[in-house]
Amino acid sequence: ETGVTQSPTHLIKTRGQQVTLRCSSQSGHNTVSWYQQALGQGPQFIFQYYREEENGRGNFPPRFSGLQFPNYSSELNVNALELDDSALYLCASSLANGGGPGELFFGEGSRLTVL
Amino acid sequence: AQSVTQPDIHITVSEGASLELRCNYSYGATPYLFWYVQSPGQGLQLLLKYFSGDTLVQGIKGFEAEFKRSQSSFNLRKPSVHWSDAAEYFCAVGAGFKTIFGAGTRLFVKA
Numbered sequence A: 001e002t003g004v005t006q007s008p009t010h011l012i013k014t015r016g017q018q019v020t021l022r023c024s025s026q027s028g029h030n031t032v033s034w035y036q037q038a039l040g041q042g043p044q045f046i047f048q049y050y051r052e053e054e055n056g057r058g059n060f061p062p063r064f065s066g067l068q069f070p071n072y073s074s075e076l077n078v079n080a081l082e083l084d085d086s087a088l089y090l091c092a093s094s095l096a097n098g099g100g101p102g103e104l105f106f107g108e109g110s111r112l113t114v115l
Numbered sequence B: 001a002q003s004v005t006q007p008d009i010h011i012t013v014s015e016g017a018s019l020e021l022r023c024n025y026s027y028g029a030t031p032y033l034f035w036y037v038q039s040p041g042q043g044l045q046l047l048l049k050y051f052s053g054d055t056l057v058q059g060i061k062g063f064e065a066e067f068k069r070s071q072s073s074f075n076l077r078k079p080s081v082h083w084s085d086a087a088e089y090f091c092a093v094g095a096g097f098k099t100i101f102g103a104g105t106r107l108f109v110k111a
Helices: none
Strands: A005-009 A010-013 A019-024 A031-037 A044-051 A053-055 A063-067 A072-076 A089-095 A110-114 B004-007 B010-014 B020-021 B025-028 B030-038 B044-048 B057-058 B062-067 B073-079 B087-095 B099-103 B107-108
Touching: A005 A089, A019 A089, A019 A110, A031 A072, A031 B099, A044 A063, A044 B099, A063 B073, A072 A089, B004 B087, B010 B020, B020 B107, B025 B073, B030 B057, B030 B062, B030 B073, B044 B057, B044 B062, B073 B087
Parallel strands: A010 A110, B010 B107
Antiparallel strands: A005 A019, A019 A072, A031 A044, A031 A089, A044 A053, A063 A072, A089 A110, B004 B025, B020 B073, B030 B044, B030 B087, B057 B062, B062 B073, B087 B099, B087 B107
């Protein structure tokens, strides 16, 4: 069983640039959620994708966008990067079964530094 | 609004001593509750979860947690801490389509 994998693991960008982060879900999972974890804080929910549609969104501006592909892999795109976007971005996959929020399986994250 | 509070930013315990990490939540309905652990540079791993039934739940690595509705708490415990338990611990509540995390408690283990 393949776990959640994310790429790249580390990257450095400058203010105003755009970034794309990628995530492969755990085998059999149909739902992907993205979280932002700033230094010393807990993960903050960005959005969730289910069957290629955005299923819910946290308190993040529209310059944070995403995609989910037919194989359930996903991308997080951030435009017009700001210094405060520097964080660990975590992808988590899960299996939606209508029974409420279930266990999240996390990747190791992509560490983004914005200079 | 839904929220999770972990009152202790960091805790230091001696190896072999018992551990209790505190968690309080705010959620209007019956909560789905979780504890996750994050080792340095790693993603989060589920330790245990509570959905319904027995309020004392057992997890991996010898951890357990007790759900107390009257206190809106879900404290994590371990009877004897090992040096490898040093990590960051996050309490979380499932709220609809999303999971809300607390700010975390960093556990230091001294020899």
